[in-house]
Amino acid sequence: MTNYVRLARTLRDLLGIVETIKERGTGFLSLAEDIETTTPAGELIFHRGGPGNSTSLPPC
Incomplete structure (x- = not known):
């Protein structure tokens, strides 16, 4: 993906x-x-706040 916001709304x-x-x-x-989630470190960063720490994603 070029931008995760294009993949999901929340x-x-x-x-x-x-x-x-x-x-x-x-x-x-x-x-x-x-x-990226292809490595353990990347998955950790993703789940710890990579795409922000909110329940909704920012607008495109």
């Missing part, structure tokens, strides 16, 4: 989508925010 939706991607054996990579 943080809950984004986390669910990323979990589904993980279950299918791949990872999430956002080029604009430099967020």
Whole structure:
């Protein structure tokens, strides 16, 4: 993805989508925010506040 905001409207939706991607054996990579879940460190950063610490995502 070039921007995670294009993928989901809420943080809950984004986390669910990323979990589904993980279950299918791949990872999430956002080029604009430099967020990736293909490594343990990247997954930690993503879950600790990579895409912000709110329940809704910022507008596109």
